[in-house]
Amino acid sequence: MNYQTEGVVLKSFSSGEYDRIYWFFSPQFGKINFVAKGVRKSLAKLAGGLEPLTQAEVFLVKGKKIDRVVGVTALDQFQEIQKNLEKNIRARSILELLFYLEMDSSEAEKIYFQLKQYLFELNKSMISLGKTDLLSLGAIWKIIFLSGWGIDFFHCLSCGEKLQREKKNYFCFGRGVICVDCLKKETENFFHLPIEKDVIKLLRFLVQQDLIFCKKLNLSDRLILTLKKLTKAYLDEIIGKKMLDLWF
Ligand SMILES: [Zn+2]
Incomplete structure (x- = not known):
């Protein structure tokens, strides 16, 4: 056939x-x-x-x-991405992610739409490195959510309360975000990292908004770097340190 x-x-x-x-x-x-x-x-x-x-x-x-x-x-063949090393490294890491991430085909159409949109946007000339990073991080988180590896960035995984800006929150790998009060009560020891309120806000944005809006954000290099580190740590957790880490 x-x-x-x-x-x-x-x-x-x-x-x-x-x-x-x-x-x-x-x-x-x-x-x-x-x-x-x-x-x-x-x-x-x-x-x-x-x-x-x-x-x-x-x-x-x-x-x-x-x-x-x-x-x-x-x-x-995305000529602009092919000839620009920084873009090329990032685009290839998205392909690696799709290759390694376990997923069923139920959301394939939506994932493909995001992939196409990402490559189309990245292939445009005149995008700064910061925007290239944001687009790539946005694509990564969209793929993570669409393939069933998403995390609730709105509520504490333990008490279920809405995450508050005033409180310290922690990112718990493979589980979600936990508030400081609940973390203190936890008896089980698990890997967690502090997560800033601005990073939570940014992650909500990346997951909810259209990929093209990522380019419109004006963020500090420090915030982008913090998000990169968190993203890399989470990817290591779900696909086992297989991803190229040249740009993280
Ligand atoms: Zn809590």
Whole structure:
């Protein structure tokens, strides 16, 4: 059976002497993989359209073990991202996240929409490094929430009260945010970090607002750095320190 789907190439690996396995994110099927036969030997036309960070339409044939790609039309190779090292590192880390994060395909369409919007915005020229970071952090948190790894940034995980600006709050990995009063009562010892009220506010914004609004925020470098550290620590927790950390 033949079928076709649009998507973005996340990653590829060589397989055996001549073949290559591709991981691909599609709005219809979520994360899928397929094999390209003899790509390295013949340098077939396929390979060019299947470089990671390519948005493409792929034509596949159902296989017993793995589906096989028989045709590809590259739709966008995001030239601006390709030639800008800072953007490239960030975009590739988003692809890595999609590759490593466990998810089912139920929200694939929404995740794909965010991915496309992120790459489209990042591909525009004249974005400062700070905005590039914010866009990338926004995309990461959107993906985290859509794939079921989200956290309640509004209520204390223990008492359920709305988090208050006046109180100190703590980020508890894999669980949520806890207020200082509840933390004092906790007998179980778990990994937690203090989380500033401005960071909570920013996280709520990133999760709730459209990705394009991230670019409009004017934040201090310090706040962005704090959010980066927290994000990296959380990613280490949910995908096990596999992500490239070149920009965190
Ligand atoms: Zn509490």
